[in-house]
Every structure is written in structure tokens, then in C-alpha cells.
Amino acid sequence: MRIFARVAERRSFAQAAHDLTLPKSRVSEAVQQLERQLGVRLLTRTTRQVSPTPEGEEYLGRCVSILADIDAADMAVTDSVPHGPLRIDVHGTFARRFLMPHLADFLRQYPGIQLHIGEGDGLVDLVREGIDCVIRVGEPSDSGLIGRRLGMLDEGTFASPGYLEEHGTPSSPEDLAGHRMIGFVSTKTRLVIPLEFQTSEEVSIVSVPAKVTVTGADTMACLAIHGHGLVQVPRYRVAAELRDGLLVEVLPDFAPTPSPVYILHPDGCHVSSRTRAFIDWATPALSQELTGARNS
Secondary structure, three states: OHHHHHHHHHOOHHHHHHHHOOOHHHHHHHHHHHHHHHOOOOEEEOOOOEEEOHHHHHHHHHHHHHHHHHHHHHHHHHOOOOOEEEEEEEOHHHHHHHHHHHHHHHHHHOOOEEEEEEOOOOOOOHHHHOOOEEEEEOOOOOOOEEEEEEEEEOEEEEEOHHHHHHHOOOOOHHHHOOOOEEEEEOOOOOOEOOEEEEOOOOEEEEOOOEEEEEOOHHHHHHHHHOOOOEEEEEHHHHHHHHHOOOOEEEOHHHOOOOEEEEEEEEOOOOOOHHHHHHHHHHHHHHHHHHHHHHHO
8 A cells, every 4th residue: 555655656666666765666566466456557657657547546545544544553663763765855044044053953863864965946746756855935725735834935026235226226116116126936827026015004016117037035036136136025034134234124114924834745545654743843943944934
């Protein structure tokens, strides 16, 4: 069941074999044996893709539930500590600011876990890429993911002193005519995200011309330092630049709406005990860090 579930989730015998540290031939043999035992074809195989049959989809759903119960039963009677590979994905700057300072505590609690940290900055197919969970800023747009909200990140509008000297410092969103921004392209819509300004009564969306567009928040902040335009990023991301005078906050009375932070894992897939251990550990640790950042 475990082998079949991993193949079905990953849509690949080779990727499942890699995840389970088994020979590909062993994985293929196990699925064939299961199909013979059930007398049902569970997977459709082509040269490019593996996908569950309708019977395979139904069987996968039941397997996920059964495997979760087995893991829980094993943990209850053996006091087993989760171990094995764990793949997470989180934006690098966020990880360095909020996650890394506490990671040694997690690894002390679970010395048998081998952790891999990917530094994503957009949409990623967790199941296809074998990622156990992700930490993302913003409301989840993928209905196939479930998880927990960790907290909120305050956002701001920033520019370099040189840029403001050349273009002037706006006193309200209505003063942005003649300004330009560094455009952040949404990985979901492939469109530039406009600037957002919040007042006590409403949220205003303002489209400002962008000569340069990016898909990475770090690149956007670097371009702002060099005077290429206005940016809206989480306040923590530019704390050092603000302190050193490389950036200046613009329109502080019209700050964008704070962004939520979530830890997410795929819905409808078997969630390993090591993934649950990481989520259970990360939720209070990161929630406290995010609360502290907002209050500082």
C-alpha cells in the first residue's frame, strides 16, 4: 500500500523509488503484485506518465486513511521517533529570518530526520515534486493544500533616497502620477501585482508603470536599493536597508494590508509522521517569531 500510494501520488515509478530508497524494479513488482492480488488494474502506465485508474483513485483514498491509522497505531505502542527524509519548501529570506534560528531545536528532537530545504518563491506542485510541506506568504490559492495559519507579516512601501530625490516623495496614493514601481509578477496569474494602500475606510489598488518586472522578492528589493522604483515588500525583508538608510518608507500612513503566513501540505495524500512532527513543531515556533516581529 505504501509503495502504491507513493507511485500514485508522484505519478512516477522512478520518483517513488527515489523517495522510498528502493530499486525501481522492486517498486514496479510491488504494484504488480498488489494488482494481481486485487484482480484490478490500479495504474495506467504510458511512456511519459503514470496515473491512477478510477479504481486506483478510490483505492488510493482508502490507502491514505489506512496508512495514517497504521502510523498512529505504531507511534502509540512503540514510542517511535519519526525518522527519514523530510522535504520542505520556504522562501530563503523568510527561512533565514524566522526558521533557521530555531531549527537546531527541531533537529535535536528528531535526530533521525534528514531535512532538505528548498527555497521556492512561487507555486510548486508538492505531490509531483515530492515536497512534504511548504511555508507560504499569502492566502492559499490551491484547493489541494491544507494547513495552518502561522501569523501575519506587516508590509510597507519603500524606495531609495536617490529615487525619491529624483521623483519626489508622495504624501498620498493620489500623488503617484509620474512615479514608477518595480513590478512583481504573480506566479499564478502571470500579471504584475499592483500597489495596494490601506486607509481606515478602504483598500485602494493603484497601478503604477513598471520598467522592470521580476519574479523574486530579493531581486525586487535589490532593484529598489539601486533606485529603479517603488516596491511593496514585507517590512522584515528590508529592516537592515531601512536602518542603513539604503531605503526609505513611503506613505507609512497607507501601509498595505498585512499578509498571512501558512504552513501547508497536500490534501488527500498520506502525511508521514515526520511531516506531522515538523508542522506541530513549526506552528508554535514560527507563530511566536511572527508575533514578535510585528510587536518589535
